[in-house]
Amino acid sequence: MAEATTGRRMLSQVEETNLDEVRYCIRFAFAADLAPTSNSHALSAPLVAKVKTYPIQDLDKLVTRHHRVTRSARLALTGRQLPLIYLLVATLITPPHNKAVVVVDTxxxxxxxxxxxxxxxxxxxxRSRALRQGAFAQQYNEDDRSPGPHRDNVSHTNGGxxxxxxxxxxxxxxxxxxxxxxxRDVLNSAEHYMIYSNHASATREWWGTIVIGGGGSSSSSSSSPAPVGSGQADVTTGRNGWLRVNRKVPRRFPVGMSIEEALVERDQRRRAADAAGFKATCIWGSLTFNQ
Structure with a gap:
């Protein structure tokens, strides 16, 4: 009995990984060892960065896995990032989370x-919107066996x-x-306001700061972003973000379809594209969501 308990405990501590993650980890470790000493502060800062808890389960798993390898706690988005930001903000400020969020929009x-x-x-x-859109978009997805809106693990909360x-x-x-x-000045000003000023969110927990356009544009920001002064951007957008957001694409027109047939199907395919939702992908995995 004791042996079985020990075995279960050991198996629960095993973390699943893949070849891409191992390669990324090795490359990141070599980059840290070969970096100049003048950058020691920039490299050491993310090591103590605290990982935010995200109310979207699949997103939280990706951020945690990214931090485990890179020691960077920041979520860096690229592509069509605004739909995911809207979903994140809407989820944070509503029950049961009831957080406050700062958005710096440059x-x-x-x-x-x-x-x-x-x-x-x-x-x-x-949930009802995902089921309704999923039923409509299923026949147009590139892979009908796994329709987009059903791949995301929806948490059963009582939010409205x-x-x-x-x-x-x-x-x-x-x-x-x-x-x-x-x-940096804007982030510090926002931090001072949220902590010390009397505002509508004084009774709520401040979740963090999202920077749109002002962060994640440099090559270093996607791999090991350092804190910007005392203020820290928790979510940034830019060309080099490690999580790319794209709209899911319905299946293409079949070979041999005439122009007349394509025009007849055009409106239906447009609705299918809108219902297909979005997919966020990175080296650690992916998640799908609807706005």
């Missing part, structure tokens, strides 16, 4: 009304729709694109 692309229209992850509205009251806890800073020092 690209002037963040649309707060999109958060209002987004179904929080795991809510009854999100986003309300105007919830939006009071999204603190948006719109600033012109500038230097790293400029973004």
């Amino acid at each position: 690209d002037n692309k963040f649309d707060i009304t999109s958060v209002l229209q987004c179904a929080p992850h795991g809510s009854p509205l999100a 729709n986003v309300t105007l009251e919830d939006l009071k806890h999204v603190h948006v800073y719109r600033t012109a694109r500038g230097s790293i020092s400029h973004v």
